[in-house]
Amino acid sequence: SRCVLCRQMSWRQIFHTSCVVLLVQLLCLEAVPISLEKTKVNQPEDKASEPSPSVDTGLHYDRYLREVIDFLEKDQHFREKLHNTDMEDIKMGKLAKELDFVSHHVRTQLDELKRQEVSRLRTLIKAKQDIEGGNDMAVDHQALLQQFEYLNRMNPHTFEVEDLDRLIKSATNDLENYDKERHEEFKKYEMTEDHERREHLKTLDDGGRKKEEEHYEEMKKKHADHPKVNHPGSQNQFKEVWEEADGLDPEDFDPKTFFKLHDSNGDGFFDEQELEALFTKELEKIYDPTNEEDDMVEMEEERLRMREHVMSEVDTNKDRLVSLEEFLIATKKKEFLEPDSWETLEQNQFEEHLAQQEEDLNQKASDLQKQRDELERQQEQLNSQKVELQQAVEQMERLKTQKVEPPPEVHDIKNELYSKRLPFSVEGNAIPEPRGEYHPLPPGHQDMSQNHPGMKQDNYFQNQIPHNTQDLSQPRLQDLPPRPSGSAIGPT
Numbered sequence: 001s002r003c004v005l006c007r008q009m010s011w012r013q014i015f016h017t018s019c020v021v022l023l024v025q026l027l028c029l030e031a032v033p034i035s036l037e038k039t040k041v042n043q044p045e046d047k048a049s050e051p052s053p054s055v056d057t058g059l060h061y062d063r064y065l066r067e068v069i070d071f072l073e074k075d076q077h078f079r080e081k082l083h084n085t086d087m088e089d090i091k092m093g094k095l096a097k098e099l100d101f102v103s104h105h106v107r108t109q110l111d112e113l114k115r116q117e118v119s120r121l122r123t124l125i126k127a128k129q130d131i132e133g134g135n136d137m138a139v140d141h142q143a144l145l146q147q148f149e150y151l152n153r154m155n156p157h158t159f160e161v162e163d164l165d166r167l168i169k170s171a172t173n174d175l176e177n178y179d180k181e182r183h184e185e186f187k188k189y190e191m192t193e194d195h196e197r198r199e200h201l202k203t204l205d206d207g208g209r210k211k212e213e214e215h216y217e218e219m220k221k222k223h224a225d226h227p228k229v230n231h232p233g234s235q236n237q238f239k240e241v242w243e244e245a246d247g248l249d250p251e252d253f254d255p256k257t258f259f260k261l262h263d264s265n266g267d268g269f270f271d272e273q274e275l276e277a278l279f280t281k282e283l284e285k286i287y288d289p290t291n292e293e294d295d296m297v298e299m300e301e302e303r304l305r306m307r308e309h310v311m312s313e314v315d316t317n318k319d320r321l322v323s324l325e326e327f328l329i330a331t332k333k334k335e336f337l338e339p340d341s342w343e344t345l346e347q348n349q350f351e352e353h354l355a356q357q358e359e360d361l362n363q364k365a366s367d368l369q370k371q372r373d374e375l376e377r378q379q380e381q382l383n384s385q386k387v388e389l390q391q392a393v394e395q396m397e398r399l400k401t402q403k404v405e406p407p408p409e410v411h412d413i414k415n416e417l418y419s420k421r422l423p424f425s426v427e428g429n430a431i432p433e434p435r436g437e438y439h440p441l442p443p444g445h446q447d448m449s450q451n452h453p454g455m456k457q458d459n460y461f462q463n464q465i466p467h468n469t470q471d472l473s474q475p476r477l478q479d480l481p482p483r484p485s486g487s488a489i490g491p492t
Contacts, residue, residue, distance in 0.1 A: 064113070064117045067113055068110065068113065071106055071109050071110055071113065072099075072102065072106065072110075074106055075102045075103050075106045077098070077101050077102070078098055078099070078101070078102050078106075081095060081098045082095065086317075096162075096165035099160070110163075114163060179304060179308060182301075182304055183301070183304070186297065186298075186301045189297055197216070200212070201213070219292060219293040220293070220346075222291075222293045223286075223291075223293040223294060223346065224346060224347075226285050226286050227285045228285075229282050229285055229286065229342050229344055230282055230339075230342065231339035231340060231341065231342045232279055232282065232306035232307075232309055232310050232342060233306075233309065233310035233313060233314065233330070233336070233339075234335070234336055234337075234339035235253075235331070235336050235337055235339075236339070237278075237279075237282060238253070238255075238258055238278070239253050240281055240282075241258075241262075241278055241281055242258055244281055245280075245281060246258075246261060255327065255328055255331040256324070256328065259324055259327050259328075262274060262277070262278060264277075268323065268324055269321040269322060269323055269324075270321065270322035270327065271320075271321055272307055272311070272320060275307050275310055275311070275322065276303050276304075276306070276307045279303055279306045279307070282306070283299055283302060283303060286299070286302065286344060287299040287302075298345060301345060302344065302345045305345065305348075310322075313330065313335065314326055314327060314330040316329075
């Protein structure tokens, strides 16, 4: 009987073991192999108890922003309006007006939340003023007031429509400038690093400086030596994530399944943090925290560049989110299937450096051309002035070396003027000027001065001389016979 009992127990154990094995095999056949992390994401209690860190916007009022959104989404009316409102309408403030229709319970929670936020900011600003005042530093009051831009300072007690409108506009504006500020911070970081490196070189002798420069160039070459980087957001890049991070067959790649696997919070959108997480595998090809030549600050800048590039191609409505529909449309484009090669940060910096050098050379060439044109213009002016000066000098030399004789025209004018003063002549016989003494008249002639006692002979002759030399050409004067020599002056 003991043997029979043992056989029965052994049979039962074998039966139960076989059932367990069969059940496990059936489960394995039906289940889709996913990673452990994806299994944890699907647990709703974990999401409720601990919010996902991927929703962090990086704003200093991020906690306040998320809590306001969480409270508003508890109201069914507002949640429906939020999901059905276009992003441009949200920026215009149309969604904020829906706050009037939110339940009283939610409004009360928002009021308390605002009072806590105002108190927190006042404490921080007071502490900042105390620190700066203790160091005898000027307090930037304008910068402090900017901390309150997303709040209505005139009403610190209740949460009104204006508060929601301010919060939406401030968050939208700050998020749009957030990436720009990160780029500027990275540029400052690079400039500081380069400055410190150059200052360190100044403290070394020639041998140490040469050795340090060689080491720097060697590190740059080692950093540039890495596997090929896929174009961010391309099919090849997503397939690598699908295969290496998700553990799935790349031949079975499905964009819709991929989207749902990496939508960490399950809201149906890829936010900026979820997108940046997809580039981790690509960044690991370039950067290793254990390598001296790899800079982790530079890695985050590269991650930002990748995310901005994908957003610019996929986010068609510019709401800083990628919906499932936008994602599926992007996977059908040629850029997704046949992308261009991706230039990493150091390659892009090298290209920018070459472009900047080319621009500088072109600018210098343009400046030199302008200077050359100006010099040519000035040379032409100098040549013209030189010719004029030479002509003036030659004229002066001619005047010095030769006596200047009046031209023939001057003699003619002088003779004409002189002839007008003299008594006229007829056919070359000049009439002599009368003298002051008296000459006796021949018999038969009468003295005209006796008939006119007051008239002098000078006046007589003046009356006889024509005042216009043109009268000499009259026929009557030409017909006068020449006066016989020795005859007395007077009428015939």
